[in-house]
Amino acid sequence: MQLPTRVEWAAAAATALLLVLSFPNFDFFVLAWIALVPLMVVITQRPSRRNALLLGWAAGSAFFYCSCYWLTYSMIHYGELRPVVAYLLLVPGAIVIGIFPGLFALVLALAVRRWGRLAVLTGPFVWTAFEWARLGVTGQLWNALGYSQAYHPILIQPAKWGGVYAVSFLIVAANSAVVMVLLERNVRAAVSALTIFSLIGLISLASQPHGNHPPASSSVHVIALQPNVPMTIVKTGDQLKALRERHLALSKQALAKLPNDNLPRLVIWPESPMNFTYASDKAFQQWVGRFATEHHASLIFNSLEPAGPSAYYNSALMINEQGHLISQYDKIRLMPFGEYVPLPQWLPGASLITAIVGEFTPGEKYTMMPVGDYRAGVFICIESAYPWIARRLTNEGADVLINISNDGYLGPTAVMRQHLANAIFRAVENGRPVLRVTNSGLSAEISERGEITDQTVAFHEDVRNWVLRRSTLVSTFYTRHGDLFVYACTAITVVVLFASMFRSRRSFRQKR
Numbered sequence: 001m002q003l004p005t006r007v008e009w010a011a012a013a014a015t016a017l018l019l020v021l022s023f024p025n026f027d028f029f030v031l032a033w034i035a036l037v038p039l040m041v042v043i044t045q046r047p048s049r050r051n052a053l054l055l056g057w058a059a060g061s062a063f064f065y066c067s068c069y070w071l072t073y074s075m076i077h078y079g080e081l082r083p084v085v086a087y088l089l090l091v092p093g094a095i096v097i098g099i100f101p102g103l104f105a106l107v108l109a110l111a112v113r114r115w116g117r118l119a120v121l122t123g124p125f126v127w128t129a130f131e132w133a134r135l136g137v138t139g140q141l142w143n144a145l146g147y148s149q150a151y152h153p154i155l156i157q158p159a160k161w162g163g164v165y166a167v168s169f170l171i172v173a174a175n176s177a178v179v180m181v182l183l184e185r186n187v188r189a190a191v192s193a194l195t196i197f198s199l200i201g202l203i204s205l206a207s208q209p210h211g212n213h214p215p216a217s218s219s220v221h222v223i224a225l226q227p228n229v230p231m232t233i234v235k236t237g238d239q240l241k242a243l244r245e246r247h248l249a250l251s252k253q254a255l256a257k258l259p260n261d262n263l264p265r266l267v268i269w270p271e272s273p274m275n276f277t278y279a280s281d282k283a284f285q286q287w288v289g290r291f292a293t294e295h296h297a298s299l300i301f302n303s304l305e306p307a308g309p310s311a312y313y314n315s316a317l318m319i320n321e322q323g324h325l326i327s328q329y330d331k332i333r334l335m336p337f338g339e340y341v342p343l344p345q346w347l348p349g350a351s352l353i354t355a356i357v358g359e360f361t362p363g364e365k366y367t368m369m370p371v372g373d374y375r376a377g378v379f380i381c382i383e384s385a386y387p388w389i390a391r392r393l394t395n396e397g398a399d400v401l402i403n404i405s406n407d408g409y410l411g412p413t414a415v416m417r418q419h420l421a422n423a424i425f426r427a428v429e430n431g432r433p434v435l436r437v438t439n440s441g442l443s444a445e446i447s448e449r450g451e452i453t454d455q456t457v458a459f460h461e462d463v464r465n466w467v468l469r470r471s472t473l474v475s476t477f478y479t480r481h482g483d484l485f486v487y488a489c490t491a492i493t494v495v496v497l498f499a500s501m502f503r504s505r506r507s508f509r510q511k512r
Contacts, residue, residue, distance in 0.1 A: 033174045042055065108126060123179075129490040219374065219468050226440070384423045
């Protein structure tokens with residue numbers, strides 16, 4: 001069988017390029033609505049199973065490699081690897097993640113062989129199923145197609161019933177409609193495409209917030225610190241003392257500007273390379289307890305907490321106005337090759353990598369933290385990329401979600417806006433405001449509609465003063481039912497796959 005032609009490889013490259021341009025820091029978000037068209041056109045015109053897999057795999061790998069280039073930053077700047085080595089090390093990961101767009105292309109080719117060009121309309125179901133599969137198999141959903149629309153609230157409201165997957169589905173549906181018009185070029189195709197675009201518009205319109213809510217009263221004053229602690233900090237006594245004093249001074253200055261209205265006060269410090277250790281540091285316990293009582297403010301901060309002999313949690317702790325520790329959340333979803341090594345210890349070299357990276361213990365409890373009349377659910381750093389964590393916290397009773405994070409290790413790269421996009425979707429999916437407080441940016445207040453206010457500048461010391469306001473919070477369909485939509489897409493994909501394979505086998509037997 002003939003390998004992909006130059007035109008087909010060019011189409012795959014065009015899809016990869018358009019996808020890359022759709023995401024931060026390029027932000028040409030409109031391109032996502034046509035990005036898959038070149039790839040889908042060549043697959044539909046010549047639905048070779050092998051070629052479809054190769055083309056989709058190549059396009060997916062190129063997209064993930066180019067949009068996640070920032071993974072090399074820490075290797076080069078902190079691991080002291082040569083750039084050429086760092087970029088070569090990124091290749092295997094991109095190839096693994098790229099297999100999922102490849103499988104999408106394969107199933108699409110099978111469907112076209114079975115039912116003809118009309119089968120291109122199965123594309124949204126198949127793409128959505130493989131995005132979900134990517135998270136389940138690799139633990140990675142970074143730059144799912146829907147995230148390209150994160151900074152445009154009007155386009156992402158369908159996430160409240162189907163998560164980020166629902167937005168991906170609508171984008172691929174638009175791509176499929178364009179492909180059908182380009183290939184069929186008849187009235188039926190035009191009417192079908194118009195119907196699809198109308199449905200996309202109606203779904204988006206129906207998902208928009210409706211009704212006028214009375215003005216909400218103020219509930220809690222929030223002080224969010226972005227201390228911009230350097231990643232190269234030398235953790236000596238003097239250095240740590242100076243950084244603690246910086247946190248204290250910034251917090252005091254912000255608290256002094258608050259009105260004397262007797263409302264609860266909450267100070268949030270971000271995830272940080274400083275490694276506070278509350279449990280084992282009596283002096284630090286007294287220091288933060290005194291700060292809380294003197295300023296009548298609760299405090300949430302990141303701390304390295306014991307999980308057993310020679311084992312530690314990456315935790316978020318809350319100190320109340322009386323200076324007592326009242327709540328602890330231990331990070332549940334750890335960063336691979338950052339907080340643990342996802343390799344069996346018997347594998348050669350695994351123990352060496354563990355010694356370099358460190359080995360944290362994952363938490364298990366979804367802890368609520370009382371904030372005035374609110375209950376806050378706190379999640380840490382990369383946990384914003386896992387929809388089920390914010391959803392579970394909301395189901396446990398969170399009125400507001402707080403994300404403390406530190407992207408400083410990855411430098412002034414696209415990761416900052418890509419990471420913020422995850423937090424935006426968690427707000428919309430669950431109908432809850434998200435307070436994102438980071439060490440070096442980007443910190444922001446995100447409304448339950450996904451609107452960003454008061455965003456900080458990256459790699460600048462800054463403080464934000466936010467006011468949580470009591471309003472009517474509605475449980476979204478996604479919060480209540482989770483990935484029900486994507487389960488349906490997966491079931492349809494399985495039916496399409498088996499029906500297509502049955503036809504292929506029957507045709508093979510007839511030829512024999």
